[in-house]
Amino acid sequence: xxxxxxxxxxxxLALALSPLLPGVINxxxxxxxxxxxxxxxxxxxxxxxxxxxxxxxxxxxxWVFRAGxxxxxxxLLAALAVMPLGAVSAPLPFDGDWLLMAYLLGLGRxxxxxxxxDTGSSFEGMGASREVQFAVFAEPxxxxxxxxxARETQSLSLSPIYAGLAAGGELPLxxxxxxxxxxxxxxxxxxxxxxxxxxxxELTMIHEVMVLDHGAVDLGFIQWGAALKLWxxxxxxxGLLPLGALPGPLVRLAAGAGAILALAILxxxxxxxxxxxxxxxxxxxxxxxxxxxxxxxxxxxR
Amino acid sequence: xxxGIGILLIFLILTDLLLLGSSRLRNAIRIAAAQGVALGLxxxxxxxxxxxxxxxLGAGSAALKGVVFPALLNRALREIHVRREIEPLIGYIPxxxxxxxxxxxxxxxxxxxxxxWESPSPLLxxxxxxxxxxxxxxxxxxxxxxxxxxxxxVMENGIFALGMVVVEAMPLLVELGVLLDVFVAVFVMxxxxxxxNREFDHIDADQLDALKEGVP
Numbered sequence: 001x002x003x004x005x006x007x008x009x010x011x012x013l014a015l016a017l018s019p020l021l022p023g024v025i026n027x028x029x030x031x032x033x034x035x036x037x038x039x040x041x042x043x044x045x046x047x048x049x050x051x052x053x054x055x056x057x058x059x060x061x062x063w064v065f066r067a068g069x070x071x072x073x074x075x076l077l078a079a080l081a082v083m084p085l086g087a088v089s090a091p092l093p094f095d096g097d098w099l100l101m102a103y104l105l106g107l108g109r110x111x112x113x114x115x116x117x118d119t120g121s122s123f124e125g126m127g128a129s130r131e132v133q134f135a136v137f138a139e140p141x142x143x144x145x146x147x148x149x150a151r152e153t154q155s156l157s158l159s160p161i162y163a164g165l166a167a168g169g170e171l172p173l174x175x176x177x178x179x180x181x182x183x184x185x186x187x188x189x190x191x192x193x194x195x196x197x198x199x200x201x202e203l204t205m206i207h208e209v210m211v212l213d214h215g216a217v218d219l220g221f222i223q224w225g226a227a228l229k230l231w232x233x234x235x236x237x238x239g240l241l242p243l244g245a246l247p248g249p250l251v252r253l254a255a256g257a258g259a260i261l262a263l264a265i266l267x268x269x270x271x272x273x274x275x276x277x278x279x280x281x282x283x284x285x286x287x288x289x290x291x292x293x294x295x296x297x298x299x300x301x302r
Numbered sequence: 303x304x305x306g307i308g309i310l311l312i313f314l315i316l317t318d319l320l321l322l323g324s325s326r327l328r329n330a331i332r333i334a335a336a337q338g339v340a341l342g343l344x345x346x347x348x349x350x351x352x353x354x355x356x357x358x359l360g361a362g363s364a365a366l367k368g369v370v371f372p373a374l375l376n377r378a379l380r381e382i383h384v385r386r387e388i389e390p391l392i393g394y395i396p397x398x399x400x401x402x403x404x405x406x407x408x409x410x411x412x413x414x415x416x417x418x419w420e421s422p423s424p425l426l427x428x429x430x431x432x433x434x435x436x437x438x439x440x441x442x443x444x445x446x447x448x449x450x451x452x453x454x455x456v457m458e459n460g461i462f463a464l465g466m467v468v469v470e471a472m473p474l475l476v477e478l479g480v481l482l483d484v485f486v487a488v489f490v491m492x493x494x495x496x497x498x499n500r501e502f503d504h505i506d507a508d509q510l511d512a513l514k515e516g517v518p
Binding site for chain 2: 290
């Protein structure tokens with residue numbers, strides 16, 4: 001299952017469809033609350049509005065402030081180049097790209113945090129500190145989970161890993177990693193058990209407080225980047241489903257995209273029925289995800 | 303069938319980890335009960351066919367651990383007005399991390415342990431050992447007497463799971479005897495918890511050390 005023309009569809013699909021995901025989540029939340037909610041295409045309207053605006057930045061900021069959103073967006077684009085969907089190979093697979101994927105997410109986070117610190121605002125510093133603190137727990141979990149997948153399928157590149165997983169694999173491993181990756185998905189995308197994207201209180205925000213000073217095009221890239229991150233981590237999760245039985249790469253890509261949308265609906269449901277955990281308890285949640293992934297890794301050592 | 307027993311044993315391991323990380327006593331009792339009920343299915347899954355002994359053992363232990371123990375413990379909980387473990391000797395995140403290390407050790411040990419019979423699942427010995435050690439850890443690392451009683455029940459769950467390896471050879475009577483022992487022990491401990499609480503207004507078992515002579 002090598003690189004083919006179909007491989008390039010996934011990055012394009014991700015770029016085009018990812019602004020839909022926050023809209024889906026908001027729609028599900030509105031449905032649970034008995035409201036109509038914003039239109040599904042609100043994400044596109046927001047991006048269109050933001051990209052036409054002229055920006056303004058505080059005099060205390062440097063180039064780091066402007067670079068943050070762009071580098072984060074570029075990192076996620078690069079991650080898409082190695083991230084397969086629906087057992088269709090990624091455009092640029094190579095041995096060890098799973099490690100690169102994890103570190104691209106880390107680099108994007110680093111620049112977001114650096115841009116937040118660059119403003120000199122105490123609130124943004126607080127958000128940056130929390131973001132990094134939770135990353136300390138989330139990143140090992142992601143790496144252990146990916147290592148479990150690599151061991152299970154005996155390959156070192158995401159595309160063959162997910163192709164092998166789609167063909168067959170242990171059911172317990174899928175369930176464990178599915179649960180672990182779902183917690184990571186919620187944490188990395190700042191969804192409810194960890195962070196509330198709708199909060200208006202700076203004291204409790206994590207991601208939203210880091211981007212308070214950004215506006216216009218920068219904010220557009222931040223929102224698009226956040227949507228892309230939902231997509232990339234969603235693809236990581238969707239690959240655990242046994243999609244290999246479906247015929248044809250196009251059908252599998254569509255099924256993978258459908259799984260990512262379904263994950264967004266699930267996220268909306270989780271956000272509607274659970275409360276946010278206390279900040280002190282978040283590390284416990286993330287250690288739990290790490291333990292699930294570690295158990296998956298142990299299972300492959302039999 | 304292989305998938306079924308695999309998922310059951312993973313469930314066992316996950317409930318152990320939940321117990322290590324949960325501070326609410328009512329939740330912990332519920333988790334231990336779910337674990338006991340799930341273990342009731344194990345004799346049937348482990349052998350693929352339903353024998354009279356397996357049925358009796360499974361149904362008996364599920365009824366005891368899923369209904370009787372939780373009822374006894376919840377009654378004790380109601381009477382002593384304790385909701386949660388406030389200050390465990392080892393915190394919840396360290397507990398989870400230690401649990402993962404112990405789990406790895408259980409897998410390493412389970413792979414080397416020579417067994418007289420073929421184990422029904424490669425996961426059975428590690429999961430049983432881990433449950434046993436989790437129970438032991440709960441007894442050591444928690445202050446409240448109720449959690450220690452729970453640890454004791456979890457330990458018995460581990461012994462039960464390990465016993466599945468040799469269920470062909472182990473007489474039914476031995477297993478029933480163990481169940482009876484645990485029942486009596488939990489009964490006595492339930493009473494004891496109540497009495498300790500009435501005497502001292504709390505159930506922090508480690509403060510019983512102060513009863514030693516010579517300590518002010």
